Amino acid sequence: MNTLVLHFDDETQEAERLARAAGVECAVIERHRFPDDELHLRLPANLPARVIIYRSLHRPNEKLLELLLVARTAGRLGAQHLTLVAPYLAYMRQDAEFTPGEAISQRVVGEFLAGLFDAVITVDPHLHRVSSLAEAVPVAHALALSGAPLLADLVASHRPGALLLGPDAESAQWVELAAARHGFDFGVCRKTRHGDRDVAIVLPEGLAVAGRSVVLLDDVASSGHTLAQAARLLLAAGAASVDAAVTHALFAPGALALMKDAGVGEVWSTDCIIHPSNAVSVAPELAAALRTITSH
Numbered sequence: 001m002n003t004l005v006l007h008f009d010d011e012t013q014e015a016e017r018l019a020r021a022a023g024v025e026c027a028v029i030e031r032h033r034f035p036d037d038e039l040h041l042r043l044p045a046n047l048p049a050r051v052i053i054y055r056s057l058h059r060p061n062e063k064l065l066e067l068l069l070v071a072r073t074a075g076r077l078g079a080q081h082l083t084l085v086a087p088y089l090a091y092m093r094q095d096a097e098f099t100p101g102e103a104i105s106q107r108v109v110g111e112f113l114a115g116l117f118d119a120v121i122t123v124d125p126h127l128h129r130v131s132s133l134a135e136a137v138p139v140a141h142a143l144a145l146s147g148a149p150l151l152a153d154l155v156a157s158h159r160p161g162a163l164l165l166g167p168d169a170e171s172a173q174w175v176e177l178a179a180a181r182h183g184f185d186f187g188v189c190r191k192t193r194h195g196d197r198d199v200a201i202v203l204p205e206g207l208a209v210a211g212r213s214v215v216l217l218d219d220v221a222s223s224g225h226t227l228a229q230a231a232r233l234l235l236a237a238g239a240a241s242v243d244a245a246v247t248h249a250l251f252a253p254g255a256l257a258l259m260k261d262a263g264v265g266e267v268w269s270t271d272c273i274i275h276p277s278n279a280v281s282v283a284p285e286l287a288a289a290l291r292t293i294t295s296h
């Protein structure tokens, strides 16, 4: 055994899926919380040269400290090459100082991770003003995969003939990819964000939605307002149905209810973030990405 996947006990299934797909062993990191809230972690005592840490970084704050403890300990226990597989990568949205004094969290967290790991693999990181993951997380191997092909296949099997719609300009990349893969009709809305839970959306001009089965495709659903607002407009314009497919099921409390109230039917997601809407696993893609790193 020269490669091992390490994971925490709340992501056992996902880490095991990855280990199976990659053909490597996996082991759990034991975690105990002391009465004063400090963490006690315990890794397998003898580690191989290559270690992969599986940690999806939604609700990230404590997880980042765990990664510091794990990575430093893994190095002491014999690991020579550390890969972080973080299907959801946190703190990628704040990539600039929009008002003076703000932390540029993407840079700080990216440099923090680069100080711990030799390679980072993630899926659909929310990057805007930087053009590649390596710019945000300056490691030797920074790989950003996309959940869009998997979601496209899912939509093709559940809603053949659907009209695919991206809720904002950013989503055009995923909608175009999915449309090219299966020949869906598609369109991209315009979105203006006024606040965390306040977005205005304009449907694409001239796109006929009446009677169509529409599937909204996006990278993340968080408060659910983007998808809910798009669904309201589509149903008001005569769409026969509106479903939604997202890579990252962040879903803040109340988000799903909001979307259902707006008329969204099915909600599908990848297993990047564990959620009842998970309908497809990214493990095979993550395993393929791992192989490209280990071949170096």
Ligand SMILES: O=P(O)(O)OC[C@H]1O[C@H](OP(=O)(O)OP(=O)(O)O)[C@H](O)[C@@H]1O
Binding pocket: 093, 128, 167, 168, 170, 193, 196, 197, 199, 218, 219, 220, 221, 222, 223, 224, 225, 226, 227
């Ligand atoms: O469920 P919600 O709370 O509506 O959030 C989800 C939306 O937020 C993100 O875009 P965002 O509006 O942040 O784009 P921006 O980064 O360009 O502001 C993401 O791409 C979704 O479209």
